[in-house]
Amino acid sequence: xxxxxxxxxxxxxxxxxxxxxxxxxxxxxxxxxxxxxxxxxxxxxxxxxxxxxxxxxxxxxxxxxxxxxxxxxxxxxxxxxxxxxxxxxxxxxxxxxxxxxxxxxxxxxxxxxxxxxxxxxxxxxxxxxxxxxxxxxxxxxxxxxxxxxxxxxxxxxxxxxxxxxxxxxxxxxxxxxxxxxxxxxxxxxxxxxxxxxxxxxxxxxxxxxxxxxxxxxxxxxxxxxxxxxxxxxxxxxxxxxxxxxxxxxxxxxxxxxxxxxxxxxxxxxxxxxxxxxxxxxxxxxxxxxxxxxxxxxxxxxxxxxxxxxxxxxxxxxxxxxxxxxxxxxxxxxxxxxxxxxxxxxxxxxxxxxxxxxxxxxxxxxxxxxxxxxxxxxxxxxxxxxxxxxxxxxxxxxxxxxxxxxxxxxxxxxxxxxxxxxxxx
Amino acid sequence: xxxxxxxxxxxxxxxxxxxxxxxxxxxxxxxxxxxxxxxxxxxxxxxxxxxxxxxxxxxxxxxxxxxxxxxxxxxxxxxxxxxxxxxxxxxxxxxxxxxxxxxxxxxxxxxxxxxxxxx
Numbered sequence: 048x049x050x051x052x053x054x055x056x057x058x059x060x061x062x063x064x065x066x067x068x069x070x071x072x073x074x075x076x077x078x079x080x081x082x083x084x085x086x087x088x089x090x091x092x093x094x095x096x097x098x099x100x101x102x103x104x105x106x107x108x109x110x111x112x113x114x115x116x117x118x119x120x121x122x123x124x125x126x127x128x129x130x131x132x133x134x135x136x137x138x139x140x141x142x143x144x145x146x147x148x149x150x151x152x153x154x155x156x157x158x159x160x161x162x163x164x165x166x167x168x169x170x171x172x173x174x175x176x177x178x179x180x181x182x183x184x185x186x187x188x189x190x191x192x193x194x195x196x197x198x199x200x201x202x203x204x205x206x207x208x209x210x211x212x213x214x215x216x217x218x219x220x221x222x223x224x225x226x227x228x229x230x231x232x233x234x235x236x237x238x239x240x241x242x243x244x245x246x247x248x249x250x251x252x253x254x255x256x257x258x259x260x261x262x263x264x265x266x267x268x269x270x271x272x273x274x275x276x277x278x279x280x281x282x283x284x285x286x287x288x289x290x291x292x293x294x295x296x297x298x299x300x301x302x303x304x305x306x307x308x309x310x311x312x313x314x315x316x317x318x319x320x321x322x323x324x325x326x327x328x329x330x331x332x333x334x335x336x337x338x339x340x341x342x343x344x345x346x347x348x349x350x351x352x353x354x355x356x357x358x359x360x361x362x363x364x365x366x367x368x369x370x371x372x373x374x375x376x377x378x379x380x381x382x383x384x385x386x387x388x389x390x391x392x393x394x395x396x397x398x399x400x401x402x403x404x405x406x407x408x409x410x411x412x413x414x415x416x417x418x419x420x421x422x423x424x425x426x427x428x429x430x431x432x433x434x435x436x437x438x439x440x441x442x443x444x445x446x447x448x449x450x451x452x453x454x455x456x457x458x459x460x461x462x463x464x465x466x467x468x469x470x471x
Numbered sequence: 472x473x474x475x476x477x478x479x480x481x482x483x484x485x486x487x488x489x490x491x492x493x494x495x496x497x498x499x500x501x502x503x504x505x506x507x508x509x510x511x512x513x514x515x516x517x518x519x520x521x522x523x524x525x526x527x528x529x530x531x532x533x534x535x536x537x538x539x540x541x542x543x544x545x546x547x548x549x550x551x552x553x554x555x556x557x558x559x560x561x562x563x564x565x566x567x568x569x570x571x572x573x574x575x576x577x578x579x580x581x582x583x584x585x586x587x588x589x590x
Contacts, residue, residue: 174558178559
């Protein structure tokens with residue numbers, strides 16, 4: 048007998064998405080994941096603006112990942128202009144994005160993911176019985192917010208980072224305050240790992256390959272090459288291996304690599320770079336007991352918890368060692384060119400590409416978000432996963448599928464692009 | 472008396488509390504994120520605009536509508552107040568809700584009267 052399961056609004060993810068699943072005699076006949084967000088038009092909005100406006104505009108793509116879009120846009124524009132930022136500028140950009148990652152991971156882990164595993168409908172429902180856990184989440188979120196507000200001058204859509212440097216530098220006292228705040232949440236990050244390491248995750252293996260930035264020396268967030276195993280791709284060549292396409296009834300962008308699905312995110316980063324995690328993060332990863340590399344998307348939750356520890360450690364190191372020097376924003380002469388910014392953000396690899404004319408006006412833009420890269424993999428994982436849970440009650444099937452989707456921490460708002468129309 | 476003021480300054484319909492606060496005789500704490508309330512000591516007084524409100528009103532957190540958290544974007548003041556209550560964070564919280572538009576100076580007078588009534 049054919050069964051159709053439609054999830055009109057998948058909850059506890061970023062943005063709006065819908066899943067239509069049709070099963071006949073134990074086989075999945077149709078599995079279609081669509082984004083139902085309105086078109087965003089950001090690539091069109093940026094066209095015709097000056098090179099140093101891109102990051103301010105594209106920051107608005109997402110309130111959760113605004114720092115990530117700011118830094119990806121700045122790096123892409125600087126690449127187009129042939130500009131290399133100073134070491135201090137790079138360190139502060141990294142610190143800003145670490146703050147955002149601490150906030151984003153803590154919020155996703157405790158408020159969107161944990162209720163699933165503890166059997167609650169929502170974080171509000173578990174608040175009475177799990178106050179210490181939620182207090183921990185709030186501590187981590189506040190610490191992340193503090194880093195962003197200190198460096199970015201605002202806790203959302205930071206305004207200090209710009210092409211060529213920083214419009215406002217933090218003071219030594221600011222760095223000291225951040226250090227104290229990070230010190231105080233280190234135990235919360237460790238306790239988060241302990242908690243998520245203790246949960247039971249479904250057994251499942253995705254057939255998608257895991258891709259992330261890979262770097263020889265540092266756990267990669269803002270620098271490295273895109274790769275998997277020994278496979279490496281130069282960022283300037285990304286158009287020759289990543290293909291974007293749209294489904295007829297979805298506003299989301301889908302992306303494949305060499306016509307095949309793949310996934311990005313914390314698990315992919317850890318699979319590719321685990322030896323570069325901080326000492327304590329590596330310790331927590333070992334305690335998780337998961338065997339690496341892992342293609343189980345549910346382990347993305349553990350990977351986020353491990354990254355929390357790493358991010359706190361790395362941010363602490365920057366705050367402890369970086370002596371802020373007065374540096375003016377470097378003046379960069381506009382020139383024609385194309386540049387790509389490729390960075391790791393909470394949900395995976397983010398790409399920004401800008402083409403400038405000789406006056407520094409943006410003539411073409413392309414943005415690929417992590418969720419766009421994960422969408423096909425999520426959809427195919429569901430197709431692969433559903434037959435094994437078909438004997439369960441309908442509500443349980445829906446919960447299991449939603450948990451699978453949520454494990455990717457997707458952001459459908461950010462993956463929604465305008466549809467390209469063939470007018471012929 | 473500290474008055475914690477909320478609202479997005481870039482949205483006209485949401486920023487009116489900040490405009491009114493400039494005329495209120497109180498120690499203004501400009502809040503960008505609801506978790507800043509965790510630091511507040513003693514009774515917490517909040518100034519924020521209320522959709523469809525026609526006059527200045529005192530509101531208890533119980534009356535603020537808050538959905539379950541469906542996405543990270545739902546982490547707003549309403550959700551946070553509910554969360555604090557569910558977590559048993561016993562703070563005496565009162566919200567002075569104001570309309571989304573009007574004369575800021577005269578509304579500020581009403582806000583001051585509200586604050587006095589809470590002393």
